[in-house]
Amino acid sequence: MSSLGNVILIEDDQQIRQFVKAALESAHWKVFEAENGKRGLIEARSRKPDLLVLDLGLPDMDGLEIVKEFRKWSTIPILILSARIEEQQKILALDAGADDYLTKPFGVGELLARVRAVTRRRLQSTEVSPKICFADIEVDFTGHSVTRSGTPIHLTSIEYRLLSALLSNMGKIMSHRRLMQEVWGPNHTESAHYLRIYMSRLRQKLEIDPAQPTHFLTETGIGYRFEL
Amino acid sequence: MSTSSEIKQIKRNYLAAFLICVLTTIVATPLRQVLDLANIVMLFLLVVFLVSLKLGRGPAIMSTVLAVALFDFFFVPPRFSFAVNNVQYIVTFAVMLAVGIVTAHLTASLSKHAAIVLNREQQTRRLYELARDLAGAISFEQVSNVLGHFMAWSGHIAKLHLLDETGELPSLKFEVALTAVAHTSIKQGILVTTTQLTESGSLTQVFPLKAPHEVRGVMVVNVDSDAKENAENDNESLFEAVANLIAISIERLHYVELTQQTKLDAIAERLRSSVLSSISHDLRTPLTGLVGMADALAITTVPQNEAIHNSAIAIRDQALAMSHLVSNLLEMAKLQSGKVVLHKDWQLFEDVIGSAIKLLKPALTQHQIMVTLAPNLPLVEFDDVLLERVLCNLLENAAKYSPAGESIEVRGFINQNLACISVLDHGSGFPVGETEALFQMFTRAEVESSTPGVGLGLAICRAIIEAHDGTITAVNQEQGGACVTLCLPLGEPPTVNPEVEDSP
Known part of the structure; x- marks a missing residue:
């Protein structure tokens, strides 16, 4: 099988680098390692990467700075590796343009699943599919309709906007701020609790058990994510 | 406050007044030939004035009387007698008396005022000092x-x-x-x-x-x-x-x-969080390597060698448990070492219950989770990351202490002015009479037990819930099994304006 593309891996710990590299290579990625931020940015410029895996806590640079720097000239997916304690930093990194994060410690399975999710979106984003199905729900973007096993479900316009914001960023974590902007516009005045209320309504209508959702997932302290 | 020295001073003033009057008489006697009587009386008037000015009211009156008497006796004809030929001299006497008394009075009140002013000035100076x-x-x-x-x-x-x-x-x-x-x-x-x-x-x-x-x-x-x-x-x-x-x-x-206290607090807070985050980083980094490498090993060895595969999985699970323990210890250190900074927001129980269950999914595979939420639960103000941690700890306990296959129940409900979440299991429950002790640090239901853990979970839960001004209680259910209930104050949730439908 041919290579899926180039990955730049910026991580200061050698052991973590080693297993992440092994895992990515087993999934047919070509991996270029960097042990600090400066080296990573140099690699990123020369290797034409398709994915960036970045540790937030680097010895020489703030990971957030790297995300910002990188986003000035590239749109490829960025996957953040971070410790649980850095909730605020994760939000900042996501708002700065990172696509997703993994909380340390993580297993190989989790890593590859996240990598698949962020890269699949990239492959799809060129051509948004007009129909998305999950569980017994079918969302038809061309016809603006949502049906459960063929029966139409009524969504208000805000609910529909929220649904399409989540579906068009499938698998990707969306911060509260980002979702608020997509649904209520860049000059929205509503507070975050509106988002929570509408998310709850959407789950009531589309999830089988809204209290244990399988598709509309909460990323506590950060935002929401839609997963197939 | 009349002291003996003051009395002496007054006596001396009277004596001086007397002597001056006598002296004036002696000096004026030879001038009698030269000066008119009207001018001699001026001399006496001057003396009375000066005495009144300098020696106070008593000597002034005395000197006036004396001056009148001496003038009358030695100068006014018939001399050497107090008899007065001309009635006009009565006016002279009266004027002298009046001048003396008025002058003395004015001087006295002036010096009294001066004393007051001096006192005031002193007070002002002292106040200034x-x-x-x-x-x-x-x-x-x-x-x-x-x-x-x-x-x-x-x-x-x-x-x-x-x-x-x-x-x-x-x-x-x-x-x-x-x-x-x-x-x-x-x-x-x-x-x-x-x-x-x-x-x-x-x-x-x-x-x-x-x-x-x-x-x-x-x-x-x-x-x-x-x-x-x-x-x-x-x-x-x-x-x-x-x-x-x-x-x-x-x-x-x-x-x-x-x-100063605020400054110190800020410095201590900064130091504490930097120590905690560097410990966290240093402990987690090797564990992350361990988990990842064991996992990679487990995946690659699946077909060839079952023993190595199983060991690799065991290493991974132990490393994960270790990481969990480290998280709990760090969390407790953070909560214990003073002020917990809450990132409170108005939100729904639904979100945080769902995410806690999802997060713990690997540990909950042996149990069926049933979530019952009262209809129309309002928005509640809490820190979602911390509440998720509480729910994770409670669910983890429930899974640990109840036999596989038993269901675990999560209930969200309103009780008077409190918003509550209960986690119920069908396990062995808590030891009777020791439910309160379980919320202490390093206390466990069974002291030596094969179930992993160090007894931090409930202590962390209590610290977090108390930081929210809420309560957390543990009871045994009548039909068996443990029930932990946390309650948060309802407060006044913000309003949500209904959506105006513009298109169907």
């Missing part, structure tokens, strides 16, 4: 000393008593009567004067220390019974000014202390 010294004071002791120094000259004794945070006067603990008076003064913000407090019936004045923001305490002045007559209104307003100055400096000291 007090203000200057207070401005330099950097502790309550120094303020006390400055006050003592100020009071020393007036012969009074003043003491300061400050209110503590609870609104009590700790320095007056054993003086019940004075405490009552002091509280009256503080409450009404006025001077309270009483003679009831001492056996000798001496006067006690209690001044409130009114600072710009609040009353800080009282200044108690004991007025000596000897000095009572002199304790005029003058002193009262002086002491009031002193009390105000003291109150302002005490408030200044209070805010200085507050600022």
Whole structure:
């Protein structure tokens, strides 16, 4: 099988680098390692990467700075590796343009699943599919309709906007701020609790058990994510 | 305050007045040939005026009478007799008398005013010195000393008593009567004067220390019974000014202390969080490597060698458990070491219950989770990351202590003015009578047990819930199994305007 593309891996710990590299290579990625931020940015410029895996806590640079720097000239997916304690930093990194994060410690399975999710979106984003199905729900973007096993479900316009914001960023974590902007516009005045209320309504209508959702997932302290 | 020296001085003044009058008579006698009587009387008038000016009212009156008598006796014909030929001299006598008395009176009141002005000036100077010294004071002791120094000259004794945070006067603990008076003064913000407090019936004045923001305490002045007559209104307003100055400096000291404390707190907080995050990083990094490498090993060895595969999985699981323990310890260290910073927001239980269950999915595979939420649960204000941690700990306990296959129940409901979540299991429950102890650190239901853990979970839960002003309780259900319920205050949730539908 041919290579899926180039990955730049910026991580200061050698052991973590080693297993992440092994895992990515087993999934047919070509991996270029960097042990600090400066080296990573140099690699990123020369290797034409398709994915960036970045540790937030680097010895020489703030990971957030790297995300910002990188986003000035590239749109490829960025996957953040971070410790649980850095909730605020994760939000900042996501708002700065990172696509997703993994909380340390993580297993190989989790890593590859996240990598698949962020890269699949990239492959799809060129051509948004007009129909998305999950569980017994079918969302038809061309016809603006949502049906459960063929029966139409009524969504208000805000609910529909929220649904399409989540579906068009499938698998990707969306911060509260980002979702608020997509649904209520860049000059929205509503507070975050509106988002929570509408998310709850959407789950009531589309999830089988809204209290244990399988598709509309909460990323506590950060935002929401839609997963197939 | 007439002392013996003053009496002597007065006697001396009378004598001087007498001698001057006699001297004037002697000097004027030879001039009798040259000068008209009207001019000689001027001489006497001058003397009376000068005596009144210099020697006070008593000698003035005496010298007037004496001058009149001497003038009459030695100069007015018939000489050497008090008889008067011409009635006109009666007018002369009256004028001399009047000049003497009026002058003496004017002089006396002038010098009295001068004394008052001098006293005022002294007071002002002392107040200025007090203000200057207070401005330099950097502790309550120094303020006390400055006050003592100020009071020393007036012969009074003043003491300061400050209110503590609870609104009590700790320095007056054993003086019940004075405490009552002091509280009256503080409450009404006025001077309270009483003679009831001492056996000798001496006067006690209690001044409130009114600072710009609040009353800080009282200044108690004991007025000596000897000095009572002199304790005029003058002193009262002086002491009031002193009390105000003291109150302002005490408030200044209070805010200085507050600022310093805040600065120290901020430094400590920064240090603490940097220590915690570097420990967290240093502990987690090797664990992340361990988990990842064991996982990679487990995946690659699946077909070839089952023993190695199983070992790799065991290593991964142990490393994950270790990481979990590290998280709990760090979390507890953070919660224990002082103020928990809550990132509170108005949100739904649904979100955080769902995410906690999802997060713990690997640990909950043996159990069926049932979530029952009361319809229309309102928005509740909480820190979602911390509440998720509480729910994870509770669910983890429930899974750990109940047999595989038993269901675990999560209920969200409203109880009066509290929003509550219960986690119920069908396990062995808590040891009877020890549910409270379980919330202590490092306490476990079974002391030596094969179930992993160190007994931090519930202690963390309690610390987090108490930081939210909520409660967390553990009970055994009647039909068996444990039930932990956490309750958060409902508060007043923000309103949500209904959506205006513009298109179907």
